[in-house]
Every structure is written in structure tokens, then in C-alpha cells.
Amino acid sequence: QTVVTQEPSFSVSPGGTVTLTCGLSSGSLSTNYHPSWYQQTPGQAPRALIYSTNIRSSGVPDRFSGSIVGSKAALTITGAQADDESDYYCVLYMGSGIWVFGGGTKLTVL
Amino acid sequence: EVQLVQSGGGLVQPGGSLRLSCAASGFTFSTYWMTWVRQAPGTGLEWVAHIKEDGSQKIYVDSVKGRFTISRDNAKNSMSLQMNSLRVEDTAVYYCARWERAGELFDYWGQGTLVTVSS
Numbered sequence: 641q642t643v644v645t646q647e648p649s650f651s652v653s654p655g656g657t658v659t660l661t662c663g664l665s666s667g668s669l670s671t672n673y674h675p676s677w678y679q680q681t682p683g684q685a686p687r688a689l690i691y692s693t694n695i696r697s698s699g700v701p702d703r704f705s706g707s708i709v710g711s712k713a714a715l716t717i718t719g720a721q722a723d724d725e726s727d728y729y730c731v732l733y734m735g736s737g738i739w740v741f742g743g744g745t746k747l748t749v750l
Numbered sequence: 751e752v753q754l755v756q757s758g759g760g761l762v763q764p765g766g767s768l769r770l771s772c773a774a775s776g777f778t779f780s781t782y783w784m785t786w787v788r789q790a791p792g793t794g795l796e797w798v799a800h801i802k803e804d805g806s807q808k809i810y811v812d813s814v815k816g817r818f819t820i821s822r823d824n825a826k827n828s829m830s831l832q833m834n835s836l837r838v839e840d841t842a843v844y845y846c847a848r849w850e851r852a853g854e855l856f857d858y859w860g861q862g863t864l865v866t867v868s869s
Contacts (some may be wrong), residue, residue, distance in 0.1 A: 675855040678795070685862055686787075686795065687843055691855035728796050735853060737809035739797040741787075 642666055644732050646742035652720045652749055660745045661712040662730030668711035673732040675713035677706060680727045681742075689728075717747075725749040727729060752776040754846050754859045759863035762836055766867070770831040772846030772860055780804070780824040782848040786831050787855055788842035790867075796842075799831065800849065814840075836867045 643665035663669055671693050673686035678686040688697040690706035693713060703718045717724055730742045758770040772784070772825045776857040799820040808820050819832040829846060843864050847856040
């Protein structure tokens with residue numbers, strides 16, 4: 641079974657730039673997997689950030705961007721702010737109506 | 751305003767059953783796929799089940815096939831997850847979510863409801 645991989649944790653300084661990635665345990669990721677990204681703070685429901693690889697969801701600041709970098713989907717935060725400290729999840733479409741989330745990345749802003 | 755309000759959940763013994771509900775408002779419910787996603791304590795998100803707009807197609811993660819049943823009532827703008835033969839590993843916060851097909855994203859989420867399976 642294919643596993644969706646993410647960095648368990650990442651740290652960024654306020655105002656800095658960070659790129660989180662989302663890959664596959666086997667094979668390369670492409671736009672055909674329709675990667676999307678979600679932000680979750682403790683005790684809250686996830687919030688959609690990016691869909692279809694690089695489209696920002698409604699109301700999402702433009703400091704968040706999505707792309708494919710090499711064989712992985714990427715979420716880049718440019719000019720990180722304190723309230724960006726959250727868990728970030730990617731999810732990929734595996735075909736046949738099946739979606740698989742990555743394990744999530746805990747982002748610390750300090 | 752799109753709202754998904756969940757109910758149900760609670761404590762149940764292994765092997766028991768529970769039913770979760772998700773009441774939708776603020777959009778034309780019958781034109782959207784709907785989804786259940788869960789999150790075990792201290793862990794990540796897991797997609798659980800998906801149901802087509804008219805209920806004619808239902809898709810499940812392997813770990814719940816044969817035990818969970820997703821359903822919807824478009825006349826009542828509601829979706830349910832019937833969970834049978836519950837296991838300790840089903841303990842999680844369960845979220846309902848709307849799936850926006852054009853963008854392939856889960857764009858609105860319910861508040862989540864905790865299911866605890868324990869003896």
C-alpha cells in the first residue's frame with residue numbers, strides 16, 4: 641500500500657520562508673494525484689489551503705502557495721507569521737475514489 | 751453560510767455500534783459528494799468514506815469496509831455514518847466534510863465528534 645510521506649516537523653523563523661513537501665513511498669507524484677493541503681490548529685477542524693496542486697482556497701493569504709517540486713507536492717509559506725504555527729496535511733487522490741492523507745507536518749514558528 | 755453540524759459519538763464498548771450524523775445547511779446539499787474523515791488521538795487525518803451526490807456510490811477505506819456504512823438523506827440535508835463492530839482502533843474524532851468536485855478538495859468541515867471505543 642502506498643504511503644503519503646511528509647516531514648514530521650519543521651521550524652521557521654518569523655518572516656522566513658519554508659517549504660513543506662508531500663511525496664509517495666513509491667513512485668513519483670504528479671498533478672494527477674490532485675494534491676491539496678490543509679491547515680489544522682489544536683482542537684480545530686482542518687481548513688483547506690491549497691487544492692489542485694496550486695490553487696489557493698477562498699480567503700487564504702497569498703503567502704501560501706503550492707507547487708510540484710521534483711517528484712513531490714510542495715507547500716511554501718513566504719513570510720511566515722506566528723499564527724502559521726499549525727499542523728499541515730496533504731492529501732492525494734489514489735484513484736477509484738480513494739483519498740490518502742499524509743502523516744502531517746508540525747510547523748513551529750520561532 | 752455553509753454549515754456542517756455534527757451529532758452522535760460517545761463511548762462504546764468494543765464490538766458495539768454507533769451512528770454519527772452531519773446536518774448540512776447553506777448550500778444545495780444534493781449536488782455535493784460528502785465525506786467522513788477521522789483523526790485518532792495525537793495522530794494525523796485519515797479519509798474514511800465518501801458518498802456521491804445521489805447516494806448511488808459509496809467508497810470506503812479498507813479498514814472500515816463491511817463495518818461502516820455511509821448514507822445520506824437529501825430531503826433532510828443530512829449524512830450519516832453507521833459504525834458497527836467497533837474496534838479500539840476506531841477511537842478518533844470524526845469529521846464530516848463537503849467535497850468540492852471541481853477543485854477536488856474538502857472545502858467545508860464539521861466541528862468533529864469524538865468516538866471512544868473502550869471497555
